[in-house]
Amino acid sequence: xxxxxxxxxxxxxxxxxxxxxxxxxxxxxxxxxxxxxxxxxxxxxxxxxxxxxxxxxxxxxxxxxxxxxxxxxxxxxxxxxxxxxxxxxxxxxxxxxxxxxxxxxxxxxxxxxxxxxxxxxxxxxxxxxxxxxxxxxxxxxxxxxxxxxxxxxxxxxxxxxxxxxxxxxxxxxxxxxxxxxxxxxxxxxxxxxxxxxxxxxxxxxxxxxxxxxxxxxxxxxxxxxxxxxxxxxxxxxxxxxxxxxxxxxxxxxxxxxxxxxxxxxxxxxxxxxxxxxxxxxxxxxxxxxxxxxxxxxxxxxxxxxxxxxxxxxxxxxxxxxxxxxxxxxxxxxxxxxxxxxxxxxxxxxxxxxxxxxxxxxxxxxxxxxxxxxxxxxxxxxxxxxxxxxxxxxxxxxxxxxxxxxxxxxxxxxxxxxxxxxxxxxxxxxxxxxxxxxxxxxxxxxxxxxxxxxxxxxxxxxxxxxxxxxxxxxxxxxxxxxxxxxxxxxxxxxxxxxxxxxxxxxxxxxxxxxxxxxxxxxxxxxxxxxxxxxxxxxxxxxxxxxxxxxxxxxxxxxxxxxxxxxxxxxxxxxxxx
Numbered sequence: 001x002x003x004x005x006x007x008x009x010x011x012x013x014x015x016x017x018x019x020x021x022x023x024x025x026x027x028x029x030x031x032x033x034x035x036x037x038x039x040x041x042x043x044x045x046x047x048x049x050x051x052x053x054x055x056x057x058x059x060x061x062x063x064x065x066x067x068x069x070x071x072x073x074x075x076x077x078x079x080x081x082x083x084x085x086x087x088x089x090x091x092x093x094x095x096x097x098x099x100x101x102x103x104x105x106x107x108x109x110x111x112x113x114x115x116x117x118x119x120x121x122x123x124x125x126x127x128x129x130x131x132x133x134x135x136x137x138x139x140x141x142x143x144x145x146x147x148x149x150x151x152x153x154x155x156x157x158x159x160x161x162x163x164x165x166x167x168x169x170x171x172x173x174x175x176x177x178x179x180x181x182x183x184x185x186x187x188x189x190x191x192x193x194x195x196x197x198x199x200x201x202x203x204x205x206x207x208x209x210x211x212x213x214x215x216x217x218x219x220x221x222x223x224x225x226x227x228x229x230x231x232x233x234x235x236x237x238x239x240x241x242x243x244x245x246x247x248x249x250x251x252x253x254x255x256x257x258x259x260x261x262x263x264x265x266x267x268x269x270x271x272x273x274x275x276x277x278x279x280x281x282x283x284x285x286x287x288x289x290x291x292x293x294x295x296x297x298x299x300x301x302x303x304x305x306x307x308x309x310x311x312x313x314x315x316x317x318x319x320x321x322x323x324x325x326x327x328x329x330x331x332x333x334x335x336x337x338x339x340x341x342x343x344x345x346x347x348x349x350x351x352x353x354x355x356x357x358x359x360x361x362x363x364x365x366x367x368x369x370x371x372x373x374x375x376x377x378x379x380x381x382x383x384x385x386x387x388x389x390x391x392x393x394x395x396x397x398x399x400x401x402x403x404x405x406x407x408x409x410x411x412x413x414x415x416x417x418x419x420x421x422x423x424x425x426x427x428x429x430x431x432x433x434x435x436x437x438x439x440x441x442x443x444x445x446x447x448x449x450x451x452x453x454x455x456x457x458x459x460x461x462x463x464x465x466x467x468x469x470x471x472x473x474x475x476x477x478x479x480x481x482x483x484x485x486x487x488x489x490x491x492x493x494x495x496x497x498x499x500x501x502x503x504x505x506x507x508x509x510x511x512x513x514x515x516x517x518x519x520x521x522x523x524x525x526x527x528x529x530x531x532x533x534x535x536x537x538x539x540x541x542x543x544x545x546x547x548x549x550x551x552x553x554x555x556x557x558x559x560x561x562x563x564x565x566x567x568x569x570x571x572x573x574x575x576x
Contacts, residue, residue: 014116052123059089061149065149085136100447139567162192211265219242274478290565412435444473446547
């Protein structure tokens with residue numbers, strides 16, 4: 001029986017609804033999969049955009065999730081069709097998954113627009129799959145809902161909880177410092193990643209799962225449900241049901257991804273101690289949907305937001321604990337006095353309505369607004385002659401004593417130069433120095449890899465040093481920690497001031513004053529600028545060549561310039 005609830009023809013009927021040769025072709029070939037004739041009678045066709053891949057461990061369980069989404073779509077009277085797009089696994093892709101975020105977004109955009117799809121479910125998990133899929137979908141603007149894959153169960157090593165990423169950095173430094181053996185290091189591997197799902201720390205995957213919930217493009221509770229919890233499957237089924245109704249309501253992404261929604265996400269990011277990577281991803285998503293969002297908005301909106309979530313890397317607990325404590329709805333409910341509670345969400349209700357019944361079951365994990373875990377949780381945006389267009393730092397993961405610091409620069413002009421030089425006993429460096437990494441930005445790496453949280457020199461680790469000021473045009477994993485200044489713009493590879501820093505230069509960091517200053521006079525900088533030569537790209541030709549020519553700087557979201565904007569869903573020409 002037809003489930004067509006609306007009188008207006010759906011988009012898919014331009015493919016399936018006619019009596020001509022082209023409609024014959026579209027229906028006939030689909031029928032070779034066993035679909036009956038009434039599948040094409042006008043019911044909503046729901047595309048399930050699946051980033052499953054065995055090369056993307058975080059998304060390795062998505063086949064099962066897709067089946068649960070299909071169940072929900074069928075229950076609601078829709079016609080589910082699953083399609084693959086490029087899967088971005090942060091753990092395996094080289095030189096960095098970020099290089100391919102924009103490529104995957106192109107795959108998503110064109111796959112949605114070119115096919116007979118009325119609404120879309122985006123299956124996201126590993127770091128870049130969330131922004132890539134939402135960027136692509138935003139450029140088409142159909143009814144769209146996101147389903148995250150969920151975090152892994154808590155890691156446990158020798159009876160103590162350990163967090164993905166966060167403890168990798170810690171263990172690695174302990175091995176180099178002689179505090180942990182190689183055998184112990186290897187043993188911890190199986191203890192850390194012990195179930196399906198993405199990082200269970202507040203890394204970029206958990207952050208972006210939280211961001212899409214804060215944007216209102218997921219059902220409530222999406223961010224924290226563990227991947228292997230039966231309630232994740234339920235969330236998938238309910239998501240399948242809801243997208244069918246969204247198509248009937250013609251509830252499009254542009255009605256949800258408003259200026260207010262992005263402001264909500266920025267403030268929620270502060271309250272959860274979210275990844276600095278969220279800055280770049282939300283800037284890019286906003287650019288696709290046509291919302292004028294700037295880097296400065298992160299500082300203006302997030303500066304006074306306290307961190308309420310005691311979760312690694314900023315705190316003690318993990319995502320499984322966050323879910324049991326009540327999850328993101330608790331955070332959002334507690335922030336309603338600051339947020340745009342009237343913002344529309346995919347439920348058809350406002351954000352305030354969605355979280356009205358949220359309860360906090362563990363105030364040690366989710367601390368009350370009156371007694372926050374940390375006073376400052378937002379992303380600090382720095383400016384100065386070293387970062388004319390901005391740089392970012394995550395205060396909740398930094399060392400308080402280094403938030404105002406002046407030190408001598410020790411410069412690495414590439415990641416290879418850093419690896420060759422950092423453990424040289426002759427390296428002239430002490431704990432007061434500022435480590436500077438150049439040519440690791442969008443064009444320079446290319447792809448702006450997560451190498452900004454440089455490991456400290458072995459000789460300093462052996463002395464007990466555990467943090468230093470580090471500055472680069474790179475990114476760092478959301479699971480990482482330390483006093484790390486990132487996303488310096490313009491980057492070194494395009495001749496930004498970062499390219500002009502030399503060993504011995506004095507650098508001043510003043511997070512409270514939002515200042516990053518290179519203490520070298522303008523005449524000397526002008527002389528160095530005359531001597532500067534752009535580095536040769538690591539690879540010529542192919543996608544990397546196109547990427548280097550068209551990628552924007554970090555303060556603009558590192559999107560490709562020709563992808564910015566919403567191009568809509570219209571396809572005026574037939575295929576035969």
